[in-house]
Amino acid sequence: MAQLAAASAAPCALLALTAFSGAPAWACLLCFTSYSERHRICQIFAGVEGPRVEKCEEAFSDAFKGLQDAEINYDERGHLHDSFSQITFSLQEIASAQGSYLVAFPYAAKKMQEVIARLKKVPACVPPCGFQELSRRFLCLGCYSKVCDLPLDCPIQDVTVRRGDQATFSCTVNFQLPKEEITYSWKFAEGGVRTRDTSFFREMPRARGYLARIRPVQPTHSGTFSCVITHDELPVARLYFFLNVTGPPPRGETELQGTFREVVRWAPREEEGVEPWKPGLGELLAEPGALTSGNLFLLAAAAALASAGVTVLAWAFFLWYFSGN
Numbered sequence: 001m002a003q004l005a006a007a008s009a010a011p012c013a014l015l016a017l018t019a020f021s022g023a024p025a026w027a028c029l030l031c032f033t034s035y036s037e038r039h040r041i042c043q044i045f046a047g048v049e050g051p052r053v054e055k056c057e058e059a060f061s062d063a064f065k066g067l068q069d070a071e072i073n074y075d076e077r078g079h080l081h082d083s084f085s086q087i088t089f090s091l092q093e094i095a096s097a098q099g100s101y102l103v104a105f106p107y108a109a110k111k112m113q114e115v116i117a118r119l120k121k122v123p124a125c126v127p128p129c130g131f132q133e134l135s136r137r138f139l140c141l142g143c144y145s146k147v148c149d150l151p152l153d154c155p156i157q158d159v160t161v162r163r164g165d166q167a168t169f170s171c172t173v174n175f176q177l178p179k180e181e182i183t184y185s186w187k188f189a190e191g192g193v194r195t196r197d198t199s200f201f202r203e204m205p206r207a208r209g210y211l212a213r214i215r216p217v218q219p220t221h222s223g224t225f226s227c228v229i230t231h232d233e234l235p236v237a238r239l240y241f242f243l244n245v246t247g248p249p250p251r252g253e254t255e256l257q258g259t260f261r262e263v264v265r266w267a268p269r270e271e272e273g274v275e276p277w278k279p280g281l282g283e284l285l286a287e288p289g290a291l292t293s294g295n296l297f298l299l300a301a302a303a304a305l306a307s308a309g310v311t312v313l314a315w316a317f318f319l320w321y322f323s324g325n
């Protein structure tokens, strides 16, 4: 079966190759004007049918040979199409006025070259990864468009953090992203694995920002974090951060801390930089060395105040209940 597929694929590839190398030299003209438009222009220049029309069509293609390798910004193809429509129109006028195509075609081709030179340039492809839609180019040779030939998966970035410290991952790329409908999602491959294999990852559905932060880092956080950037529901790039947790093995105090909620904070999407840290009580307690005597005193005082409050309330209720009877 596979052999059959391979056998049938080979002639296809050959066919594509010959079609490609046989592309006419005047490819930009071919992409943006129709055969009937070109044929009509030559009919006006050289009569209804016959060898004179064929010679005119040859001269037409020869004049536009300079545009065969033109690569234009994909967003600008509308402009180019408009310019070709204008050129077609003025060539028809020149032909109707009994002008010479030997002058008119080279002049039109030169004008077209100037138009192409003025079009907005295509941003360069920025390695090493990403689907860079804004760098999409239109190739006159073959009349098709293509994006940079780069993989979606970016190389793994190694991040080494000491246990108890903070880790931040910034899901940013060095090429320009479309302005709208960009979303971020995060995944985690736990158990200290350093991988880009999707089967190891599980979703972290609450994480939606481009910036991720973990504090304090624990040995259980070692592994690979992955951020997927999507535009309009299509993946643009997949970034990987391998978190290597180093530092001393857990001491006695860590067992106590283990009972507190671990802090995994994910920055909201709009956020510009690292958020200022406003710790809650839980986070303070989760910090190593948080249970100092001073903090314990504050905690005790808060607890005493709370219980005093409850007592007063109970007493007030008691008074109200019995005064009612």
Ligand SMILES: *[C@@H]1O[C@H](CO)[C@@H](O)[C@H](O)[C@H]1NC(C)=O
Residues within 6 Å of the ligand: 160, 194, 244, 245, 246
């Ligand atoms: C983690 O970092 C330590 C210290 O830099 C290094 O010795 C170790 O090989 C790293 N582990 C992995 C899995 O890369």
